[in-house]
Amino acid sequence: MAYIVSPNPHIHASVSTKKLMLDVIIALCPAAIVSFLFYGLSEIAIMAVSVASCVVLEWAITKYLMKKPSTTGDLSAIVTGILLAMNLPPTCPLWVVFIGAVVAIAVTKMSFGGLGQNIWNPALVGRVFLLVSFPTYMTDWTVPAGFISNVDAFSGATLLGQVPILGALEADKLVNLKTLLHNVGGSAGEISALALLAGWVYLLVRKVIKPWITLSIFATVALVAGIFHFVDPAAYTGALFNLLTGGVILGACFMATDYVTSPMSSWGGVVYGIGIGFIVMMIRYFGSYPEGMSFAILLMNTAVPLINMKFHPRKYGRK
Amino acid sequence: MAKITFSIGGVHPDDAKLSRGCAIEVLPLPQTMYVSMAQHLGAPAKPIVAVGDKVKTGQVIAEPGGFISAFVHSPASGTVKSIGPRKDLAGNNVTHIEIAVEGDEWVEGVDLSDTLVTEIQEDRQAILDRIKACGVVGLGGATFPTHVKLNPAPGSVAECLILNGAECEPYLTSDFRIMLERTKEIVVGAAIMQKVLGGCRTVIGIEENKPEAIEAMKKAVAELPYKIEVLPLKKKYPQGGEKQLIQAVMHREVGSGGLPISVGAVVQNVATSLAVYEAVQKNKPLITNVLTVTGNCLPVEKQHNYLFRIGMPLSYIAEYAGGVPEAAGKLISGGPMMGRAIANLDAATVKGSSSILYLSAESTKRGQESLCIRCGRCSDACPMGLEPFLLHRLYKAGDVDGLEANAAQDCIECGCCLYSCPAYIPLLDRVRQAKGMAMAAIRARAAAKQAAKESKTK
Amino acid sequence: MNSIVIWTIVILAGLGLVLAVVLFFIAKTFKVEEDPRIEQIEKTLPGANCGGCGYAGCHAFADSAVKASDLSAHFCPVGGNEVMKKVSEILGFAVVEKAPQVAVLRCNGTCEARPAVNYYDGDKSCRVKAALYSGDTACPFGCLGCGDCVDVCEFGALSMDPATGLPVLDESKCVACGKCVKACPKKLIELRPKGPRGMREAVLCRNEDKGPVAKKACANACIGCGICVKTCTHEAISLENNLAYIDPAKCKLCRECEAVCPTGAIHGVNFPKELDKAAVKERVAKRNAAPAVANATVIPSEAKESKKEVSNG
Structure with missing residues (x-):
């Protein structure tokens, strides 16, 4: 009998990339189901196309271009697919979804060497690419027929899109506690803050992610919006409005916390979160895009190597 | 519950103390025993017997080969059959003295009775001499000669003696059993070491998953006339690591490359304390130790805690315990986190042997290595606050300066990084090499500095 | 429209000119004076930067060679004698062949x-x-x-x-x-x-265990039996720690050791003919059987013969 010999340790926490990704998928389920309920079959189709294209693209690239064993088994392509679908409007044509998947997987992820090597969050690069290339499709917020009817749905613009039309004071009034539960008229993933937060709590309980990045984004957004709103309520929307609209929750809970593109240390994560929160508010108040979460996260993704260089965990026995 | 523990990193493996209920049994003597000359940290011992010599149990058969080295004694009476290379558990050749066992006739002057001797009569130097003469080494894993550790360099003062009863490694129960069965002896041993160190604060740290041991120890301490504390610790691996235990108990951190005594700490294992007691109070050399036969593919009724003679082949003990279980995929000497895989079961036991652990192939086989996903779990787990993913990258790039700057040399090889890596990257395997590179660079620089200094004085 | 085109050309050309002048002066001011032979040597070297010579790379090698008083400590294993000859010529040193x-x-x-x-x-x-x-x-x-x-x-x-x-x-x-x-x-x-035309003999084993232990571990191990040492007529084989070693400087490539080795630990490569183990064994046995006095005269002729056999093939 040939026994195994290896260096220590001889046991493992039996955590694997696949299990972690599966947890992320589970955490995204509540928000995905909510989006299916409100946006119906068209949203299901977008999700299916997005996930399938991501997986097939990754499989094909590993097999035919990199000539390596396929990495689709780690489920990260599925996560990217779900996140991409959640960042698109429900009326997005399917061929646009496919292009988004190509940019996300082929350009942003695999060209850097695959999982763990990319600098930017693949789903977000996919979304931003589509936003810049196909602005008409990407800002068409017509609400398709869902399984639950929406009498008070806005069509044609998101809540953030209403700000220049109605003014900050009026827009603020549109946000109330009901928005927390469901806020129809935006990207699929932005409908229910509650569903997203439930998924985030699940990830925290399973110890998949640490809360610092998300909390620091929320805190910074609230603080910056609070100060500006206090100074001039007529010109600047308030903290609650900014927290609950335009993908701040989706971005802070699921996109900014992506392992690969976020800092390794907890303190680095806090700095990264503050950066995202600040940039998103600057874009919203002073930029030409009503939304800013994608750009803010991608900008801070770029800064992650610098943050990692500066922030290290406290070492034992060293000052 | 206990709240005391170290503050950086750490992991929580299932403690799986399956053999905790098995009382210590005494193993009968085999026909042949092989006594290794390299059973301790430092220079190997030098044999002082010749082939054909008759030896008695407890007789010195090898003497220290350097300042950091230890005496080795015969584990039984009989004839020296051969002195030569024999493969250790890693399959490498080490000089062993082979003894054909003929009986168990002890050398004179050893108190073999069970009576507890609580009065410490000898003075400091006599105690140290006795500990040295009896070949006592640290039994917590590193096997550092105890008399050297208890005799800090002039100028350094011991402020706290910490007795390590954490036994944070899963599966192992030998320390737990001796804490239950030889409680008072351990306390007396601690008192002896306390006396040697000048009567400093003495703490026995025990993890909370061993409540029986904590209770027994508290009772023994209360009954005996010494000033010793029993400190329950929160369960967390690697609590038994010297640096971690010092931080948990004293809230002080040993600087990089420094010794525990630099912060006034001396850490000794409970098993070492027992060996010190037997050496000083009974004049009994270190020829026995307790070892656990356990594993996740071994039914509990087949698990044992054995009092073995140092030099019994591992295979003999395994056979006596009922043979290697069929489901075993890996054999380990020591715990599952820091133990060494046994490549050669015929190897002889040494002073530091603490277990024969059988793990099933499924539970121990490593997963397929994949790409790092930068989750940071390794650096969250590292009890030294290092960043294994970074050290891994620097090692691959051959950047020795970077390794040193990121403290690769501080690694204690506890295995937490690899234990928690979801991509199954053999982090510790490589960080250990990286540590070697960083240490070599530091040593080379120190040597060059020394040489420059010498040439200047000339 | 026309003026825009002209202005573009003028500005770009002017910019290029100004930058070229700046670059020229920078290059002139910051130029590091170096022994011109270094560059010369570097050009002759293979440029693999492998470090096989013991220096950090080809430039470091050239830099050190220029400062050296002879070339005994410098040899480029990649370029070999040919390159070293050129290097020696550049520096005016005697050629050291390896x-x-x-x-x-x-x-x-x-x-x-x-x-x-x-x-x-x-x-x-x-x-x-x-x-x-x-x-x-x-x-x-x-x-x-x-x-x-x-x-x-x-x-x-x-x-x-x-x-x-x-x-x-x-x-x-x-x-x-x-x-x-x-x-x-x-x-x-x-x-x-x-070796000549790549022909060489070596003991392909480093096992220092005693014969039976080594043999049990590996069928091809050198078991330290010493038969090769006894057979070798050129005193090329030494036996230490149960392990034979062929000194390449003394080996005459007669391949007798290879034939008599009981485990096949000795290997010869690039020989034109396959080794007829049985024939060589017979020859060795005959020689050993001959009276001790005669041995002294027999051996050289046998050795010569075997050498001839090699060169003929």
């Missing part, structure tokens, strides 16, 4: 001859494996088969043979830079003279 060398793996413990006795599950690296234990076979001296030597070879001369579990050398690519020698934790690779 016999071309090649890396030789001193282990022939194939998977078949040396079966695995355990299963290694750690990092696939010889360094890591060697630090842990003696290896997955019963031989604690032999090749670990993780290919650290293959990884360090910058010339693609080494590759792992999955059938034997040992690295194989492509002699035409090996430049004897010695990187593999340093990479092998078991010190199994030796740089040996390439």
Whole structure:
């Protein structure tokens, strides 16, 4: 009998990339189901196309271009697919979804060497690419027929899109506690803050992610919006409005916390979160895009190597 | 519950103390025993017997080969059959003295009775001499000669003696059993070491998953006339690591490359304390130790805690315990986190042997290595606050300066990084090499500095 | 419209001119004065920057060679004698010739001859494996088969043979830079003279265990029996720690040792003819049977004969 010999340790926490990704998928389920309920079959189709294209693209690239064993088994392509679908409007044509998947997987992820090597969050690069290339499709917020009817749905613009039309004071009034539960008229993933937060709590309980990045984004957004709103309520929307609209929750809970593109240390994560929160508010108040979460996260993704260089965990026995 | 523990990193493996209920049994003597000359940290011992010599149990058969080295004694009476290379558990050749066992006739002057001797009569130097003469080494894993550790360099003062009863490694129960069965002896041993160190604060740290041991120890301490504390610790691996235990108990951190005594700490294992007691109070050399036969593919009724003679082949003990279980995929000497895989079961036991652990192939086989996903779990787990993913990258790039700057040399090889890596990257395997590179660079620089200094004085 | 085009051309051309002048002065001011011979030598060197010479790279080699008083400490294994001749000419030193060398793996413990006795599950690296234990076979001296030597070879001369579990050398690519020698934790690779037309003999084993132990671990091991030492008429073979070693400087390539070796630990390569073991054995036996007095006269002629046989083939 040939026994195994290896260096220590001889046991493992039996955590694997696949299990972690599966947890992320589970955490995204509540928000995905909510989006299916409100946006119906068209949203299901977008999700299916997005996930399938991501997986097939990754499989094909590993097999035919990199000539390596396929990495689709780690489920990260599925996560990217779900996140991409959640960042698109429900009326997005399917061929646009496919292009988004190509940019996300082929350009942003695999060209850097695959999982763990990319600098930017693949789903977000996919979304931003589509936003810049196909602005008409990407800002068409017509609400398709869902399984639950929406009498008070806005069509044609998101809540953030209403700000220049109605003014900050009026827009603020549109946000109330009901928005927390469901806020129809935006990207699929932005409908229910509650569903997203439930998924985030699940990830925290399973110890998949640490809360610092998300909390620091929320805190910074609230603080910056609070100060500006206090100074001039007529010109600047308030903290609650900014927290609950335009993908701040989706971005802070699921996109900014992506392992690969976020800092390794907890303190680095806090700095990264503050950066995202600040940039998103600057874009919203002073930029030409009503939304800013994608750009803010991608900008801070770029800064992650610098943050990692500066922030290290406290070492034992060293000052 | 206990709240005391170290503050950086750490992991929580299932403690799986399956053999905790098995009382210590005494193993009968085999026909042949092989006594290794390299059973301790430092220079190997030098044999002082010749082939054909008759030896008695407890007789010195090898003497220290350097300042950091230890005496080795015969584990039984009989004839020296051969002195030569024999493969250790890693399959490498080490000089062993082979003894054909003929009986168990002890050398004179050893108190073999069970009576507890609580009065410490000898003075400091006599105690140290006795500990040295009896070949006592640290039994917590590193096997550092105890008399050297208890005799800090002039100028350094011991402020706290910490007795390590954490036994944070899963599966192992030998320390737990001796804490239950030889409680008072351990306390007396601690008192002896306390006396040697000048009567400093003495703490026995025990993890909370061993409540029986904590209770027994508290009772023994209360009954005996010494000033010793029993400190329950929160369960967390690697609590038994010297640096971690010092931080948990004293809230002080040993600087990089420094010794525990630099912060006034001396850490000794409970098993070492027992060996010190037997050496000083009974004049009994270190020829026995307790070892656990356990594993996740071994039914509990087949698990044992054995009092073995140092030099019994591992295979003999395994056979006596009922043979290697069929489901075993890996054999380990020591715990599952820091133990060494046994490549050669015929190897002889040494002073530091603490277990024969059988793990099933499924539970121990490593997963397929994949790409790092930068989750940071390794650096969250590292009890030294290092960043294994970074050290891994620097090692691959051959950047020795970077390794040193990121403290690769501080690694204690506890295995937490690899234990928690979801991509199954053999982090510790490589960080250990990286540590070697960083240490070599530091040593080379120190040597060059020394040489420059010498040439200047000339 | 026209003026825009003209202005663009003028501005760009002007910019180019100004920058060129700036660059020229910068290059002039910051130019590092260097011995011109360094550049000359560097040009003759292969430029592989492999470090086989013991210097950090080709430039470091050239820099050091210029300052040296002779070339005894400088040899480019990649370029060989040809390049060194040119370097010597540049520097005006006497030409120092070195016999071309090649890396030789001193282990022939194939998977078949040396079966695995355990299963290694750690990092696939010889360094890591060697630090842990003696290896997955019963031989604690032999090749670990993780290919650290293959990884360090910058010339693609080494590759792992999955059938034997040992690295194989492509002699035409090996430049004897010695990187593999340093990479092998078991010190199994030796740089040996390439030999006339590549012909050479070596004991491909480093097992220092006693005969029976070595034999049990590996069918191809040197068991330290000493038959080769007794057979060799050129005193080229020494036996130390149960291990034979052929001194390449003394070996006359008669291949008698290879024929008599009971385990096949001695290997000859690049010989034009296949070794007829039986015939050589017979010849050796006959010689040994001859009276001791006659031995002295018989041996040289036999040796000469065997030498002739080689050169004829």
